[in-house]
Amino acid sequence: MNQDAPLQPETSLSLALAVVASSSAPIVLLDGDLRLIAASTSFYRAFRIDAHKATARKFTRIGDGEWNVAQLSALLSATASGLAEVHGYEMDLRRPGQDTRRLVLDAQMLDYADTTQVRLLLTVTDVTDALVAAKVKDDLLREKAILLREVQHRVANSLQIIASILLQSARKVQSEETRNHLKSAHSRVMSIAAVQQQLAASSGGEVELRSYFEQLCRSLGASMIYDPEQLSIDVNVDKTLTEANISISLGLIVTELVINALKHAFPKHRKGKITVDYHATGKDWTLQVGDDGIGMPTGEIDVKPGLGTGIVEALSNQLAAQITVADAMPGTNVSITHQHHIAEVDRTAV
Structure with missing residues (x-):
């Protein structure tokens, strides 16, 4: 017996019928006139069709005529x-007294031994429940986003009230x-409030650092600089978007360093400028806060520990970042x- 000999037409048809009948998915086998030769039990059960009445009938006439769709027939x-x-053809199946179902159909002509007989294999997938689940998920996500923005607005307003009281x-x-x-304390609260305002305005839960730092520095200047002609804060930041928790840490660092410069770099009403600079390349970034004030003390640098110093060190460690203090001549950077x-490397070594 030649093992490479093609299957006889009767054998091929019997095999196709066996595959269709045993399929757990809704499958229909049609002839060239679109008459139903066989269908899987799952097809009959899913669409409540009487198998005995459907066999040998035109596919468009099975059931109560709900499959008689002109475009599908064509x-x-x-x-x-x-x-x-037919690939991914979508249709609404409407039946009297039943809910409309959304279906996706695929059909192809079978290639087997009997070339004189056309056979079509039609698969039917009911995606109604999946679409409903997806819609429910989208609605929940949309509702969650609305509620989150409302919470962020309320938090920002509450923080501004607290800052005003301070x-x-x-x-x-x-x-x-x-x-x-x-x-x-007022400046620190305003730093967090500025983040909340940026989050409320954003759609993806990320903060644009440029507008955030500009707003933050305007707030710091308004509360701590008595004469804008005497002192100013310049912001030079790229268009980086970053996660909320990272932006909060960066904002607090900027707040502490700017406050420190305003307190110590310009004694006796000295004129000057503070610069806030942030640039990122890929996942690497550098934040710089510099001033052109009196600069670092000569000789041994006496760093007095305090709340601001502790905050900057703690947040820098949290961000896995290194702190460098340099004499800018004039000023400090x-x-x-x-x-x-x-x-x-440091994370994996822990």
Whole structure:
């Protein structure tokens, strides 16, 4: 017996019928006139069709005529003629007294031994439940986004109220030290409020650092610079978008460094400028806050530990970044640098 001999037509048809009948997916076998030769039990059950009444009938006439769709008939006829194949054809199946179902159909002409008999294999997928589930998911995500934006608006407004109270309190107290502490607290609160405002305005949960830093520095200047002609804050930031938690950390670092410069770099009403610079290349980034003030003290640098210093160090560690303090001659420049490959090595070594 020649093992390479093609199957006889009867054998091929029997095999096709066996495959169709045993399929767990809705499958229909049609002849060249689009009459139903066989269908899987899953097809009859899913679409409530009487198998005995459907066999040998035109596919468009099975059931209560719900399959009699002109465009589908034309596509199946073109497939039977070898002119086309049906891929991903979508239709709504409407039946009296039943919910409309969304179906996706694929059809192709079978290639087997009997070339005189045309056979079409039609598969039917009911995607109604999947579409409903997807719509429910989209609706939930949309509702969640609306609620999140509302929460962010409320949080930003609440923070601004707190900041306003702190600033009013700073103006009323007699102690200069207490006033400075209250102003610093006000600036820190405004830093977080600015992030919340940016998040509320964004659609993807990311913050554009340029507009965030500009807004933050405007707030710092308004609350801590008495004469804008005397002192100014310049912002030079690229168009980086970053995650909310990272932007909060960066904003707090900027706040602490700018406050520190405003407090110490320009004594006795000295004129000057503070510059905030941020640029990223891939996953690497550098944040710099510099000033043209009196500069670093000569000799041994005396770094007095305090809340601001602790915040900058803690946040830099959290961001896996290195702090560098340099004499800008004149002034001081503080760089916070994150190099992704070094951070990854450090992370895996822990």
